[in-house]
Amino acid sequence: MSPAAAALVATQVAVLLLTLASAALAVRTALQSRHDQRRAMLAGLGAIVLLVNAAIVGIDAIAASPGSGWLALVRLVPQAALPLVILLQLRSLHRRDGQARAAARDAPFNHATGLPNHPLLLRQIIPALARCRRDAAPAMFLVASIDGLDDLRAHRGPGQAAEMLRSLAGSIGDTTRAGDLSGHVEPDVLGTLLPAATEEAAERVAARLRALSSERMIDPEMSGQRMTISVGVAMVGDGAEPAALEEAISSALTALRGAMADGGDRIRLAPTPPGRQAGVSA
Incomplete structure (x- = not known):
């Protein structure tokens, strides 16, 4: 084989590998987008086009004759451009x-x-x-998350996961008081400040929330089971308000993750924070 022919075959092999790698990425995108029908169809169509292109490149490499170098090189330009164009689209x-x-x-x-x-x-x-500080009243912070939400999102799509989060938000609204403040600590974790609440009162709120959520959230897999939640509860300690809040949120999240790691559908209390003077860190 002449050096020119060897270089052509090496280039064809490189284009073939690039095309196959692009097809694999397109297939992966289609699978990840199965809950978005339009995107899944576009990615799947791209994968099919790339596989056809790979077959043509492979046939050209096998069937190449000593006198077909220029023709094969001309055909190789669009064959190499196609996977690059689709890769750019997937990246976008x-x-x-x-x-x-x-x-x-x-x-x-x-x-x-x-x-x-x-x-x-x-x-x-x-x-x-x-x-609360001015009135010398305690404050508790509660965080809650749905057990198995990531699996639900993977199997049933982001829309179903969002519906479960809306249900949890509604349950929090129905189990907390008018002065309690709720929101997202993380995208899938809801948190609530319970002003003027003791640890015992926060536990009662958590228990009501856990029971109401289980009652309302039916497993979308239609298994007859109910979705469950895990709850972490932490006391807001002394010190500057922003730092004390972040400490309480972090402690509540640690308790929540511990509850979920133990199988979920449970409430866990964080350790009592160390005492400190207002505005002075420990």
Whole structure:
């Protein structure tokens, strides 16, 4: 085989590998987008076109004759361009997904529940906590999340997961008082400040929330079972309000994750925070 023919075959093999890798990425995108019919169809069509292109490139490489170098090289240009174009389109889709997630995270309110996201929630809570400090009243922070929500989203789609979150938000509204402040601590975790509430009172709220949520949230898999939630509860300690809130949220999240790791459908209390003077960190 002449050096020119060997270089042509090597280029064809490289294009073939690029096309197959692009087809695999398109198939993966189609599977991940199965709950978005339009995107899944476009990604699946792209995968089919790429596989056909790979077959043509492979046939050209096998059937190449010593005198077909220029013809094969001309045919190789669009064959190499096709996977690059589809890769750019897939990259654009993933970039738009990332931008949408960032926009949802930075938005003042969560689009699924209508509750404040973390930054706005903190701004709403701090004045309420300051009133508790002024009245020498305790405050508790409660966080709740749906057990198995990630699996539900993977099997039933983001729409079903959003519906379950709306149900949880409604249950929180029905089990808390008018002065309690609720919002998203994380996209899938709802939190509530319970001003002037003791640990025992917070446990009662958590128990009511757990029972009501289980009653309302029917498993969308139609298995006859109910969805469950896990709850973490933490006391808001002394010190500057923003730092004390973040500490309580972090402690409640740690308790929540421990409850979920133990199988879910349970309530866990965080350890009592260390005492400190207002405005002075421990």
